[in-house]
Amino acid sequence: MSKLTNREIFSEIREGNEDMLIYLHERYFQQSRRWLRRQGFPDQQTPLVFSEVLVRLFREIQRKKIPGEVEFEPYFFNMLEEFTNEDKRLRKENKRRITATFTDAEKDIISQCTMILDDQVRKLLFARYVEHLSFEEIAARFGHKNPLFSQSEVDKAMLQLENISRIRLQISPVQ
Secondary structure: OOOOOHHHHHHHHHOOOOHHHHHHHHHHHHHHHHHHHHOOOOOOOHHHHHHHHHHHHHHHHHOOOOOOOOOHHHHHHHHHHHHHHHHHHHHHHOOOHHHOOOOHHHHHHHHHHHHHOOHHHHHHHHHHHHOOOOHHHHHHHHOOOOHHHHHHHHHHHHHHHHHHHHHHHHHOOOO
């Protein structure tokens, strides 16, 4: 694919063209990887960081939170920098959500929350977090066009579970 203009990038993303994720990956991944290395991220983390920021930006553009006149490349790298700064802040505070420990009662509530989720959402989460499938394997299993789309779907599924669980844990009298 030839180099697209800013307007074309925004237009294709807003139209839901998933191939844009591949195009943007090919265009910006190596440059992003070098930048992330200079920020202290190990090579094995750079694809995940890049994908997460790209998917966030993709969603913001689709939701029209970003005007089409904004230059894509500087905006993307600004988001990448914001992500790395937030990551560093979280590391300093040692408050990674993954390291949270739950009581048995809280685990029961979270388990109940998974039953509230749509069947497809449960299957995505099961494939990723129980079967430990890569995003490539999830894409193949669920018929997604590419792994970045799979990552986006898994992220949305996890966000749904987190939101439901957070609400239930606040309501329930867990001691």
